[in-house]
Amino acid sequence: MLTLKLLRENPEFVIKKLAVKNFDAAAIVEKINALDQSRRSLQAELDSCLAEQKKKAALIGGLMKEGRKEEAEAIKAEVASLKAKSSELDRKSQENNSELESLLVLLPNIPCDQVPEGKGAEDNVVVKMGNEIPELGPDALPHWELAKKFDIIDFDLGVKLTGAGFPVYKGKGARLQRALINYFLDINTKAGYLEVEPPVMVNEASGFGTGQLPDKEGQMYHANLDNFYLVPTAEVPVTNIYRDVILGNNDFPVKMTAYTPCFRREAGSYGKDVRGLNRLHQFDKVEIVRIEKPEDSYAALDDMIAHVEAIVKSLGLPYRILRLCGGDMSFTSAITYDFEVYSAAQGRWLEISSVSNFESYQANRLKLRYKDADGKTQLAHTLNGSSLALPRVVAALLENNQKDGRIWIPEALRPYTGFDYID
């Protein structure tokens, strides 16, 4: 959520910036500011009415004790009429504020200055590329064929047990998953991220805190008997650790990492782009989350990007880093960098990480604040990124490293897998 203060003090700025996200905010901003205005005047009126009510009611006890019954009764009558007035004002202001609130959540986060303009994926800017794209022979197979050939991932069995998008990893396939998770967690903790193992189901308040609810309700699996949601990413439980928290000025930086399975309904996405590991309903991901002071958040973002890049580099996968354009960014993000790896047999770039700074947008919803050096309470900044999401890493590893009838495991990973190749 954007803050009312910003909208009130700098509406033109907000409108201009949201245009970068192709969002026409003019009408909403104007409405919000009108409602904000009435919110304040209603509250001022209500407060003074309540103050008078309170003062008068307090007199009654004393008058009764002194036996001045008639005076007491007179005041009672006055209070009664004040009460009628204040409850009417209260009703009005509640109505006003809930309308305000419902408009406020419609506004996406404003993109920061570096975000390029653009409509969609084709307008994203490639800021960096690394590692070589391998030359594969004409008999190279896509990963779903390789998975079958080596019997390491069984999509059909997943269909039997659950449904499409819930693969079963077997043998070296399963071991590879475990190796990648441990490898990523080890790198992250070495870089100072605290390892956290959170619940994979969250309550409604947590879903709201990070912005999945109410807008993306249909994208999460819902355990309706208990009203819990299966997490679509570790970002949700991990960031919510700091919901309703006021940090001290010296509690920074907060750096956390977590592995969780992620569950996504992916309602409405079908077709060839979702084949094999490209898009799943359940997948494994290691996430990093940071909470920073506003003045430090962009340095933290750079640090996270370098960190994720080092991991991708170490796996030897050809990668590129994209700065997403306004039209392709998420609702809540101020800036997002996507990491993609090249999956050679498919001939496609696959997104394996998304690193974002949310500035104070999430923090405002989460009520995540800190006391600055002057003792003032301010909203903190939140950031997160995948480091990394497994399935597409696996897809690219399988496809790019097929050679001589084997799939070769990158050096860095071998201590974790315990084998050098899959055959």
Next chain:
RNA sequence: GGUGAGAUGGGUGAGUGGCUGAAACCACCAGUUUGCUAAACUGACGUACGGGAUUACCGUACCGGGGGUUCGAAUCCCCCUCUCACCGCCA
């Protein structure tokens, strides 16, 4: 699943109708004392919104959440949620 107890500020915990935005203690913060540490003493110590000469100040709301009774509710009533304990079951 059964039974019972409970939810008060960062923590422990007092408070059964007005003098309680809330005792006391602990923790935290600032200061004094001190060779250092510790201890002792002094002071400050919730959040949000609003008003305002916009760091002093004032008002209102908040004692799990919602509703009700009353001139007045942390305190009485109703509903909901959650937590804990014991029993049963169980990785």
